[in-house]
Amino acid sequence: MAHASPLGGSVVTKTTVIAAAFAAAAAIILAYRFIYGLGAVANISNGYPWGIWIVWDVIIGTAFGCGGYAMALLVYVMNKGEYHPLVRPALTASLFGYSLGGASVIFDLGRYWNAWHIFTPGWINVNSVMFEVAACIGCYVLVLWIEFLPVIAEKYASPEMRKKISKTLYIFIALGVLLPTMHQSSLGSMLVVFGFHIHPLWQTELLPLLFLLSALGMGYSIVIFEATLVNASYRRPSEAGIVGKLGRYMVFLIAAYLVIRWGEIIVDGKLGLVFSSGGLSLAFLLENLLFLIPIILMASEEKRANAQLQFVAAVCLLLGGALYRIDAYLTAYDRPGWHYFPSVSEMLVTIGIIAIEVLAYIVFVKRLPVLHTVKRAHGVAATTNE
Amino acid sequence: MALTRRNFIKGAVAGGAVVAGATAVSTPACARENKTMPPMAVGLLYDSTLCVGCKACVKACRDNNDTQPEFSTEEKLWDTPLDISGRTINVIKMYAEGTSDHKDQERNGFAFIKKSCMHCVDPSCVSACPVQAMRKNPESGIVSYEPADCIGCRYCVAACPFGVPQFQYDTATPRIIKCQLCRHRQAEGKIPACAEVCPTGATLFGPVTALKEEADRRRALPSESVTTFARKTVGSTDLHEKKVANYIPHIYGEREMGGTQMLLLAGVPFEKLGYPALRDRSYAASSETIQHTLYGGMILPAAVLGGLVYVAKKNVPNHHSEED
Numbered sequence: 068m069a070h071a072s073p074l075g076g077s078v079v080t081k082t083t084v085i086a087a088a089f090a091a092a093a094a095i096i097l098a099y100r101f102i103y104g105l106g107a108v109a110n111i112s113n114g115y116p117w118g119i120w121i122v123w124d125v126i127i128g129t130a131f132g133c134g135g136y137a138m139a140l141l142v143y144v145m146n147k148g149e150y151h152p153l154v155r156p157a158l159t160a161s162l163f164g165y166s167l168g169g170a171s172v173i174f175d176l177g178r179y180w181n182a183w184h185i186f187t188p189g190w191i192n193v194n195s196v197m198f199e200v201a202a203c204i205g206c207y208v209l210v211l212w213i214e215f216l217p218v219i220a221e222k223y224a225s226p227e228m229r230k231k232i233s234k235t236l237y238i239f240i241a242l243g244v245l246l247p248t249m250h251q252s253s254l255g256s257m258l259v260v261f262g263f264h265i266h267p268l269w270q271t272e273l274l275p276l277l278f279l280l281s282a283l284g285m286g287y288s289i290v291i292f293e294a295t296l297v298n299a300s301y302r303r304p305s306e307a308g309i310v311g312k313l314g315r316y317m318v319f320l321i322a323a324y325l326v327i328r329w330g331e332i333i334v335d336g337k338l339g340l341v342f343s344s345g346g347l348s349l350a351f352l353l354e355n356l357l358f359l360i361p362i363i364l365m366a367s368e369e370k371r372a373n374a375q376l377q378f379v380a381a382v383c384l385l386l387g388g389a390l391y392r393i394d395a396y397l398t399a400y401d402r403p404g405w406h407y408f409p410s411v412s413e414m415l416v417t418i419g420i421i422a423i424e425v426l427a428y429i430v431f432v433k434r435l436p437v438l439h440t441v442k443r444a445h446g447v448a449a450t451t452n453e
Numbered sequence: 454m455a456l457t458r459r460n461f462i463k464g465a466v467a468g469g470a471v472v473a474g475a476t477a478v479s480t481p482a483c484a485r486e487n488k489t490m491p492p493m494a495v496g497l498l499y500d501s502t503l504c505v506g507c508k509a510c511v512k513a514c515r516d517n518n519d520t521q522p523e524f525s526t527e528e529k530l531w532d533t534p535l536d537i538s539g540r541t542i543n544v545i546k547m548y549a550e551g552t553s554d555h556k557d558q559e560r561n562g563f564a565f566i567k568k569s570c571m572h573c574v575d576p577s578c579v580s581a582c583p584v585q586a587m588r589k590n591p592e593s594g595i596v597s598y599e600p601a602d603c604i605g606c607r608y609c610v611a612a613c614p615f616g617v618p619q620f621q622y623d624t625a626t627p628r629i630i631k632c633q634l635c636r637h638r639q640a641e642g643k644i645p646a647c648a649e650v651c652p653t654g655a656t657l658f659g660p661v662t663a664l665k666e667e668a669d670r671r672r673a674l675p676s677e678s679v680t681t682f683a684r685k686t687v688g689s690t691d692l693h694e695k696k697v698a699n700y701i702p703h704i705y706g707e708r709e710m711g712g713t714q715m716l717l718l719a720g721v722p723f724e725k726l727g728y729p730a731l732r733d734r735s736y737a738a739s740s741e742t743i744q745h746t747l748y749g750g751m752i753l754p755a756a757v758l759g760g761l762v763y764v765a766k767k768n769v770p771n772h773h774s775e776e777d
Contacts, residue, residue, distance in 0.1 A: 104627060146764075176604050176606055181602065194737075194741050199748065237769040242761075259740040260580060260736045261736070272739060275743060275747075
């Protein structure tokens with residue numbers, strides 16, 4: 068008997084049809100972009116050269132894709148086997164978050180036909196944080212697909228083949244922990260060279276550490292978020308018990324994040340800016356509030372077992388982490404005389420990418436052994452309809 | 454030990470490395486210092502007090518770099534770029550305050566200012582570019598751009614402290630546009646077009662050391678005294694006489710970001726002219742210090758990977774027995 072089994076059922080549902088429609092809209096807009104240039108569909112400029120296609124699709128998208136990283140760290144490095152049922156769904160979401168985040172970079176590259184240069188000796192600039200990020204995310208997408216192979220193999224491969232995959236998997240699991248540690252921190256380092264363009268409340272040489280800690284926190288949050296949604300949508304039994312225990316790690320990571328963030332601000336004498344920076348003060352305080360709420364909600368064992376509190380805490384942390392990234396890359400990025408707000412086309416492309424992720428996730432959980440098997444003896448069957 | 458900023462950062466970084474699974478962090482951050490001026494560095498000295506705003510340099514730049522005029526008036530009669538852009542490499546802008554009666558005066562005055570690449574000694578764009586499309590010539594120090602290498606990621610556009618590299622958003626085959634000190638003309642023994650045509654010597658070409666000496670000479674002269682100014686190239690015999698203006702005591706580009714190969718003199722504070730106050734340590738140095746500390750020789754990642762492989766090999770069979 069396998070640990071996990073496909074949900075089954077039709078992949079053509081109201082949700083998947085709507086998702087496909089959004090994906091199609093994005094494809095049309097992107098065709099336009101490739102003919103007329105980036106400015107024809109996006110509001111980016113020489114003052115704000117990066118818009119939501121970078122900040123949402125890549126920076127936030129990959130942070131949302133940290134579920135697989137966070138769970139691998141817990142199960143395979145910290146040896147907490149009890150969380151094993153959560154690994155596959157987390158890995159599946161990471162697979163799509165990262166694959167699409169990586170692929171969507173192509174739309175944003177002005178000279179995409181040269182994209183291969185970034186992986187090619189002779190062009191590579193090892194001093195560039197962008198190189199580290201690109202190479203590392205590229206490798207990690209490959210590693211994620213390899214880590215996912217057993218799921219596909221379980222359905223299609225022979226037992227000998229499966230054994231071979233199983234034997235070497237530990238190397239890829241180790242890489243699957245190292246690579247996100249590298250590039251999620253580098254996504255913070257990337258801002259250091261921007262210097263005074265970034266408001267001092269966000270600009271610090273500790274950016275890599277802050278990005279890493281918040282990405283891991285977001286990784287556990289996305290696992291809680293998905294487990295809650297999947298179990299509710301497909302009327303599977305709640306996983307509140309096991310999921311709630313993740314809250315402990317979430318609290319630890321976010322507490323560390325807040326201590327370091329505020330510590331740096333205090334030690335560097337920037338505390339006054341917290342209240343004197345106008346709109347940015349509000350953005351800063353909102354971010355910190357969204358990080359603080361999960362700590363309060365997940366403070367005790369009892370609270371952590373509560374499914375509603377778990378979900379609210381996870382959503383707050385995901386929003387806080389996303390806002391931190393939007394602020395650091397866009398809101399607190401100050402170029403006098405320039406403004407940026409995404410165009411409708413830009414947003415539709417981003418929504419289209421999210422739609423593809425949702426679509427692919429549904430197809431995979433219905434066709435492949437991703438979700439752990441629910442025993443009928445429990446009285447609640449894994450139903451095949453939405 | 455007192456809690457200083459540096460100690461705090463060190464402590465936090467060490468703590469983070471432990472979180473990341475590193476077993477030992479013995480290397481204190483070995484700071485990457487600012488890069489130094491190439492020995493044969495050439496550049497421009499722009500003296501705002503000599504500039505008459507004729508924009509001959511804007512036209513000459515277009516002619517020599519194949520850029521088309523930009524119009525900002527409805528009639529489209531004149532080439533009127535408002536700033537550098539995906540179509541404009543060099544502009545002369547104007548500062549005006551109050552009644553704008555007096556040249557090179559902050560209050561009720563006006564002044565001209567050139568905007569083009571500063572050719573930093575330690576450029577952010579060169580550090581940021583993942584594919585070496587932005588390069589700094591080790592001899593001349595010219596910061597050049599090679600479209601054949603460029604992937605169009607625009608990290609240079611976002612990173613430049615002066616907002617110089619400009620991307621073309623209105624074409625399917627965009628490139629970055631920036632001043633390359635007319636390196637194609639210099640290859641033919643000519644000087645940059647902007648310096649070639651400047652009628653007052655406000656834009657002057659030459660070795661950076663000579664330009665710096667000339668800037669120091671001008672600043673040391675008593676204001677209202679009369680002196681000679683060279684045109685085209687520093688030390689040339691093409692001279693004219695003019696009253697010395699009232700310089701502010703600051704050569705912009707001497708120290709900013711570790712120095713630049715374009716130096717600026719003016720009678721109005723540079724921040725009013727669109728040149729921000731910047732620290733001496735280059736941002737490239739800060740960024741590369743982090744990268745080299747974490748990834749120097751790939752020692753730290755290799756050590757962490759070794760630890761992870763060991764732990765994973767031990768733990769994976771416990772939790773990955775799908776064969777049951």
